[in-house]
Amino acid sequence: MSTIESPPTDVTTGLTAAQVAERVAAGRTNDVPARASRTVGEIVRANVFTRFNAIVGVLFAIILVIGPIQDGLFGFVIIINTGIGIFQELRAKRTLERLAIVGEARPRVRRDGTTAELTPSGVVLDDVIELGPGDKIVVDGIVLAADGLEVDESLLTGESDPVHKQVGDQVLSGSFVAAGGGAQQATKVGREAYAAKLAEEASKFTLVNSELRSGIDKILKIITYLLVPAAALIIWSQFRTVGNDLPEALRGMVAALVPMVPEGLVLLTSIAFAVGVIRLGKRNCLVQELPAIEGLARVDTVCADKTGTLTENGMRLSRVAALGGHAEQDARVALGALGVSDKRPNASLVAIAEACPSPAWTVSATQPFSSARKWSGASFGDRGNWVLGAPDVLLPEGSPDAVEAERIGSEGLRVLLLGSCTGQVDDPAGPGAIDPVALVVLEQKVRPEAAGTLAYFAEQDVDVKVISGDNALSVGAVASSLGLTGAHAPIDARELPETDKELLADEVSGGTVFGRVTPAQKRAMVGALQSRGRTVAMTGDGVNDVLALKDADIGVAMGSGSPATRAVAQIVLLDDSFATLPHVVAEGRRVIGNIERVANLFLTKTVYSVLLAIAIGAIGVPFPFLPRHLTLIGSLTIGIPAFFLALAPNTERARTGFVKRVLRLAAPSGIIAGVGTVVTYLIVRTDPGATEIQQKTAAVLTLYLIATGVLAVVARPFAMWKVALILASLAAFAYALLTPLPFGRDFWQLDAGDTRTMLVGLAVAVVGIVLVEIANLVITRRLARATPEH
CATH class of the missing domain: 2.70.150.10 (Calcium-transporting ATPase, cytoplasmic transduction domain A)
Structure with missing residues (x-):
């Protein structure tokens, strides 16, 4: 060096x-690298070299050796899906890195x-x-x-x-x-x-600490443990039933193992998150941590600061009301001196400096504004010592001037007190006695989108609590003008209990608007809400919001706010628009709700695949499917529908307990589908007039129809496009089953020519669909009873 x-x-x-x-x-x-995402090489490796791609790749290689290629279609699906995953993550990477530069x-x-x-x-x-x-x-x-x-x-x-x-x-x-x-x-x-x-580490694009992702990983780990014994059982079973026909035994093994792996579930989760990041990026919303999308989907309480959130940062000096016989002009001169005394003025001082010219007084000492003090000041030698801050902090409680300041503040205006003091403003003992000189009235412009945003949260059953350092009556007046329920009864945070956490939680849970809140209180209020089981999002733009943003489940910072708030927040609204927040919440709900939907489909397939492998292996009959049969069923009832369902609108709030909820539906549905398929296959095998391919076709029909019934349950509530999706699936299956055209029954090796076997398959499928509906009804009612109301 x-x-x-x-x-x-x-x-x-x-x-x-x-x-x-x-x-x-x-x-x-x-030169600290500030990566917003993985490198291109890491993205490719992460999507290609996975445990499940390795398993499926080996099975695909076996089919390539023994043929025919139709039985290896699942391999091409994996290649296409992996390519889509790489493309989507690269696109998300570019979006994140572009936005991160803007927000740094x-x-x-x-x-x-x-x-x-x-x-x-x-x-x-x-x-x-x-x-x-x-x-x-x-x-x-x-x-x-x-x-x-x-x-x-x-x-x-x-x-x-x-x-x-x-x-x-x-x-x-x-x-x-x-x-x-x-x-x-x-x-x-x-x-x-x-x-x-x-x-x-904090700037990486990651999926850590995600209940959704950890739940899926837990499920996949269990499946991995099941694969080895299932493979051994099915291989032994197939050799026992087909004799020394090695290719046929291997095809049976591949057909049994491939559908056990819910490879598309991980892929669709990544795609759904990536698409969410891209959509939010187009709305000038920077997602600094990917789990924030999931976290906002679970939010039931939003704590919003007034300034910069409900109102715009900029202000205008409305009037200067002189007090105690002082002249307004003298007050304006002192305000002009204070306006230029701070090298980094806040919004209030900027508005004052614009309206009051500087008298060019010499500054001898300064005291910058602090959220804890709620006042600032400057000493000007022989010109005196001047303070500017909250009237209810600087004035005696109940004094005529304090009452007048409170009355003006109740109109939704910001009121500051200009006073002269006996001591130097930077004296550790305090500024001394204060002589009120004037009330400084500032106008704040309400954000035009604020009312609509509050209405959205009310419709979505999300509580909004306005937590501000300003006068409580002033904050309440602004919130009331926006139609916020409960804003008519604002609470002065100085009256909140400091030591009794239970009592604080009661007050914060019951209140809506809080004024004169210190930074430490904001943090305590977030903790109090969390102690009552609330999932809290905190919005803010100032230094006084940092501690609360840090402790909240989700911190949301304004792009024009302080760098400190942007550093600790998981989400940054680069255009400062509070109206973006509903889109973020909606995106999170869409992602999480839809992933839960498609997880039901994938895990239903896994359950019936494991059951089929065990049952067929134990009974000792040939496996009822060729690999291409399960590729057809999986594509029409899971793969293609899941892609559309994962990107569909969804407003349901996400809840904890993802794995339990998914398995409650997937387990009984998968068992019904597996048992129904085995019953059909065992019945039609007793028909001496049916060929082996006709017997397998009956099993294919039963499994497809029950799986379609599960799809219909998962797709609810129905919309026209969802009905069209299910009808398209039925039409595609009918084409594959009945037509001799290209990619028809000959390609899929299906034969619906035996009426008796087809009726058996249809009858068992109808019973299975009814049982799936009953199971869904029972589970839905139990979940409804178990869901607590906040």
Whole structure:
């Protein structure tokens, strides 16, 4: 590593272009890979080299050797499905990586005396980085300048209280600025930085911690254990029944084993998630963790901040109401001085600065705004000490000025108090006695899409709780104007119990609108809801929302919000539109609900395949199907319908217990289908006038019709396209069974010429379909009784 010249001593200029080039050449860059997804090679390997592709590949190779090729059609289906899986994930990869670039934190770096926004990877060793409220610290460093700088290190240490930083103190990557501002010098970059490994792992495109995926893996593991004994039994059985005809015995084994593997279930799960990511990407929604789609499908409570969620971030100064004999013009002068005293002003100060020109007062001390304090201020030497903040925090309770501020706030306006104080604003003992000077009234614009979004959640039985740091009456007025049920009775969070968690859970569960909520309270309220079995999504855009976003089941950040909120959230709404959230919830429900639907189909096939292998092996008769027969049945009742069902609309809220619910329907349906097929085959084998192929055709008819009955149950509630899908399946089967045309009965080796065997197959199938309907009815009623109402 080449020698690096000493870092700059002038904080205001930063590195020169030559110094930057020298560090880049030496490899002293912030080169942590921030992958949004797997590489192309990893995607191909993950989709091709799977345990189940290996099993099916071996069976396909056996058919290629012994023939005919029609019995190996299942192999081509696997090739096509794998190709689709690779294509869809590559498409999702490109979407995620494009969106991740848009949503990443962009540090402000000083170089050659100017400040520019860079990507995190553009930072080099010794760079001077400006820090402001909400900024994510992307590299380790030391503080070069501090102006009321407070850094929240909760994401690293778990401690929620911000840490005051002075010049020379260390700051760590992964933390963020809670209040104040300053500058840092980068001392550790790239993989040397404290949070580099955590950041790299957190940005991966992954399916971990997904109940859906873990449930499917559990099912597949059980199936794997069943394959070996089933294969041994069926091989022994086939050799015993067909003698030394090795090709026929192997065909029977392949026919028995292939349908046991629900290979399409994993594929369709990946496709459904990938399509969900792409659809949400088109709505400017960045899914940072794939399980977030599944998590939102389970959400029954949304906690929303008012500012930036129900209302737009921008504000306008409505009026300045002077108090206590003070002149409005004097108040506006002081407001103009405060408006330019903060280098990184919040939305309120921006609106004030736009309306009140600066008098060019000299600042002697500042106190940046903090969500915990709920006020900010500045000292101007002989011009006095001035504070600006929440009236109900700075004024005595019940005072005439506090009552007036509350009255104005009840109209849905934001009200701040301008006051002069006796002490310096940065005095640890506090600003001292406050003389009220004026009430500053700000107007907030309600987001036009907010009312429709709240109405959607009400229709979907999702509770919305507005949790804000603003005055409770003001928040309640805004929420009431949007038609939110329960908004007429807002709750002041300062009256909530602090130590009694049960009582807090009661209050939060029963309330709808909460004002004057501190960051710690937001976090506690999320925990209280979770303690009552709620699945909570938290939306927010400010630093004060970070802890709650982190603890919520699903964190949703606004794209224009602070980098800290975007860093901890699973979902980022890049266009800041609250109206996108219903689409995210709907996408999650569509994905999870449909995967559960198709899982019923795949596992029904697995159950009847295992039962057939065991029963036929134990009875000691030839296997009733050729591999092509089961390819035909599987394609028409599972493969093709499942693809359409997996992408269909679905608004049912996802629930826990995926594996149990799926097996409740799949197990009895599979047993009915398997037993019905064996009964048909054993009956028709007693008919001396029927050929072997006619006997197998009767078994094919029974299994197909019962499987179609299961498809009809899973596809409910019916829509025209679902009815058309089932009718198309029946028509395709009739074509394969009855016509001598290409890809007809000769191709599939079916013969429906024996009336008696066909009637037996039809009669058993009708009984089987009735039993499937009865089983579904009983299971549905039990599930309805077992589902708790929240």
